[in-house]
Amino acid sequence: MTRLLILLIACLASQTFAQTPFRKVLFLGNSITKHSPKADIGWTGNWGMAASAEDKDYVHVFTASLTQKQGSAPEILVKNIADFERAHQGYDFSTKLKEQIDFQADLIVLAIGENVPALKTAEEKTKLQEAVTKLLTTLKGDRKPTILVRSCFWADAAKDEALRGACEAVGGIFADIGALAKDKSLYGRAEREFKHDGVANHPGDKGMAAIAAALMKALPQ
Numbered sequence: 001m002t003r004l005l006i007l008l009i010a011c012l013a014s015q016t017f018a019q020t021p022f023r024k025v026l027f028l029g030n031s032i033t034k035h036s037p038k039a040d041i042g043w044t045g046n047w048g049m050a051a052s053a054e055d056k057d058y059v060h061v062f063t064a065s066l067t068q069k070q071g072s073a074p075e076i077l078v079k080n081i082a083d084f085e086r087a088h089q090g091y092d093f094s095t096k097l098k099e100q101i102d103f104q105a106d107l108i109v110l111a112i113g114e115n116v117p118a119l120k121t122a123e124e125k126t127k128l129q130e131a132v133t134k135l136l137t138t139l140k141g142d143r144k145p146t147i148l149v150r151s152c153f154w155a156d157a158a159k160d161e162a163l164r165g166a167c168e169a170v171g172g173i174f175a176d177i178g179a180l181a182k183d184k185s186l187y188g189r190a191e192r193e194f195k196h197d198g199v200a201n202h203p204g205d206k207g208m209a210a211i212a213a214a215l216m217k218a219l220p221q
Contacts, residue, residue, distance in 0.1 A: 021070035026105035042195030050188030050202035061212035088131035113152035132166035147172030175218035
């Protein structure tokens with residue numbers, strides 16, 4: 001009887017993901033996550049930069065995969081927080097992220113790091129980790145959402161260590177995607193021509209799909 005009970009509990013635990021679907025998903029990132037139109041660089045989209053369409057960026061590919069996985073579509077909220085990356089010290093979370101905090105997401109996906117200035121000292125790395133920890137803690141509040149933090153697309157040891165440390169501090173899940181940038185076929189420039197090199201160096205449709213797949217793989221099964 002005891003063994004049967006143990007097996008039943010294990011079975012129920014394995015079904016947790018399917019039985020408790022994410023109803024609200026918050027995506028916080030930079031231009032890889034979402035970038036509004038910018039004529040001077042030839043970017044006309046309002047989604048993840050270098051993706052050919054909104055449904056091709058990692059946010060929407062991930063959401064589609066999640067919907068298929070759990071059998072229901074979550075409500076999503078997407079915000080570019082490149083300003084936090086560039087000036088994370090003293091960032092006013094309550095004002096700049098009020099909508100995102102009030103959203104009360106069940107799943108928080110943080111995809112930043114690329115715009116953070118180079119971390120030249122251990123102190124700078126510590127400050128970034130502390131700022132990201134505060135960001136995640138503020139979003140989390142007194143709730144227990146699932147938190148998923150990815151490493152930089154263009155691998156950076158110091159930044160990635162800071163992101164991983166912040167993720168661990170809040171009990172989140174860290175997805176290391178640093179190897180993706182080594183595959184040049186994942187860049188936007190490999191798929192089509194762009195006016196601006198900065199846009200072309202972002203992940204294209206194939207790269208966005210690879211990021212989404214890595215994030216999905218990191219979630220509890």
